[in-house]
Amino acid sequence: MKLEKKDIQGLMVRGHGNLKSARFLLYSCTDPAPSCDFLKEIIPLITNAEEKPENEALQIAFTYEGLSFLQLPDPLLNSFCREFKEGMTAEQRRAVLGDIGENDPDNWEWSGDSVHFLLMVYAKDQEQLEKSMLRIKEQTDRCGIELVHTLPTGLLQHQKEHFGFRDDISRPVIRELLKETPPENLFTFPAGEFIMGYKNLYDEYAPAPHVPFELDTKGLLPVHPDLPERKDLGKNGSYLVFRQMHQNVHSFWKYMKEQTGAKDEAIKLASKMVGRWPDGSPLARCPMAPDPALSESNDFGYWDDDQAGLKCPLGAHIRRSNPRDHLVTETSKKDSSEMAAKHQLLRKGRPYGPPVSPELDPKNIMDSTEDEQERGLHFICMVTDIRRQFEFVQNNWVSFHKFGGLENDADPIIGNHYETGQYKTNEFSVPHYPIRKKYSNLPNFTLIKGGAYFFFPGIKALQFIANHE
Numbered sequence: 001m002k003l004e005k006k007d008i009q010g011l012m013v014r015g016h017g018n019l020k021s022a023r024f025l026l027y028s029c030t031d032p033a034p035s036c037d038f039l040k041e042i043i044p045l046i047t048n049a050e051e052k053p054e055n056e057a058l059q060i061a062f063t064y065e066g067l068s069f070l071q072l073p074d075p076l077l078n079s080f081c082r083e084f085k086e087g088m089t090a091e092q093r094r095a096v097l098g099d100i101g102e103n104d105p106d107n108w109e110w111s112g113d114s115v116h117f118l119l120m121v122y123a124k125d126q127e128q129l130e131k132s133m134l135r136i137k138e139q140t141d142r143c144g145i146e147l148v149h150t151l152p153t154g155l156l157q158h159q160k161e162h163f164g165f166r167d168d169i170s171r172p173v174i175r176e177l178l179k180e181t182p183p184e185n186l187f188t189f190p191a192g193e194f195i196m197g198y199k200n201l202y203d204e205y206a207p208a209p210h211v212p213f214e215l216d217t218k219g220l221l222p223v224h225p226d227l228p229e230r231k232d233l234g235k236n237g238s239y240l241v242f243r244q245m246h247q248n249v250h251s252f253w254k255y256m257k258e259q260t261g262a263k264d265e266a267i268k269l270a271s272k273m274v275g276r277w278p279d280g281s282p283l284a285r286c287p288m289a290p291d292p293a294l295s296e297s298n299d300f301g302y303w304d305d306d307q308a309g310l311k312c313p314l315g316a317h318i319r320r321s322n323p324r325d326h327l328v329t330e331t332s333k334k335d336s337s338e339m340a341a342k343h344q345l346l347r348k349g350r351p352y353g354p355p356v357s358p359e360l361d362p363k364n365i366m367d368s369t370e371d372e373q374e375r376g377l378h379f380i381c382m383v384t385d386i387r388r389q390f391e392f393v394q395n396n397w398v399s400f401h402k403f404g405g406l407e408n409d410a411d412p413i414i415g416n417h418y419e420t421g422q423y424k425t426n427e428f429s430v431p432h433y434p435i436r437k438k439y440s441n442l443p444n445f446t447l448i449k450g451g452a453y454f455f456f457p458g459i460k461a462l463q464f465i466a467n468h469e
Helices: 032-045 064-069 074-078 082-086 091-097 126-142 249-260 263-274 317-321 333-341 362-367 387-399 459-467
Strands: 021-029 056-062 117-123 145-153 210-212 230-232 238-247 350-352 376-383 428-430 437-439 446-456
Touching: 021 126, 032 056, 032 126, 032 145, 032 459, 056 064, 056 126, 064 074, 064 446, 074 210, 082 091, 082 387, 082 446, 091 387, 117 126, 117 446, 126 145, 145 350, 249 263, 249 362, 263 317, 263 362, 263 428, 317 387, 376 387, 376 446
Parallel strands: none
Antiparallel strands: 021 117, 021 145, 056 117, 056 446, 210 230, 238 376, 238 446, 350 376, 428 437
């Protein structure tokens, strides 16, 4: 089925990488009627997937609390998935996501509990961004919409993140976006894994919010593919998962140096924890040293020649977040690949805060003086099934201390590291013959500062939300 790009918000198909300046704005509404007036004003400015903006892009998403505040009809609100309705900070979600201890939502700076909608503003430069901000401020002030939190963001040099590693290399390829037949060795994903209203890997439509026929008085929405008596509010939309992740850069490299004693060895250990060298080349293909020719390589697996993790440790970040063709719970390469594919995320995040060093060279970072600057990653991903995709990865792969047959290891980079009477998650194991090496007492290299689940609607759905009666 061809994608209806004019009805899809642009962030679904591009990261707006040409728009270097950006700001993510979290708002709370004070009155439903003027808030809907604001939406009517701003919908024509929302960037769709057909556009390739050169100056500015605008995207919008809503929390369940926001949609409820706008007084959408109960049958519609009830049709959203349980995870979205409960929110990221619900008690039962905290254990699932590993948000306990230092990462407990009680310690966060913001959450979906006090936020109604997210406005994502991308601009070609800081001057354009400030112009956009002035216009938006005038509109929101006039409609009684309060700015709860401002999250500045930007892009770092060489497509790196703050620890100094190349980022965002592995990304699912959506089949319907390809202009020609892909090579046989390239695994592609049906749009329905990330965009509602299209078939997914199960050859089904993901559960999507819907509206009784009679409530779509203006005939804005398409018929729901599985419920002919309902209109489909989810079509061309998605769920957007947002987590603000602070990175303890100096703590990260201090730990590496303390464990190894030398910069080169510290980089080797850090690379084992990540699963790639700082330039992006994967340990699975060049375990002894980085290979610049492989800096963007994503064509590799683990089943055939690295099941024991002797090249890329079993608990490495990239191996946990995407096990590819090797899961110890599966009995074949094919089964592993199919299982891993059903839990992929479409990442759209951006870093925030100033880099420790301009080039983000790990050796220079290690030489730098510790500071109090706030820096990290605005982790953003798109999914059509929060539980099967994001929460499964977070719970079963990132947080689970026995992932891959390990014992006390959470994800070394983004995992929550702690010891309780029952659990221990602060170790990192490096397989080695004849005896594996264990690193203990890992501190938390990342901390969650805020987060929420959002509904990222299509354009027609936006129009319904703004004009509902």
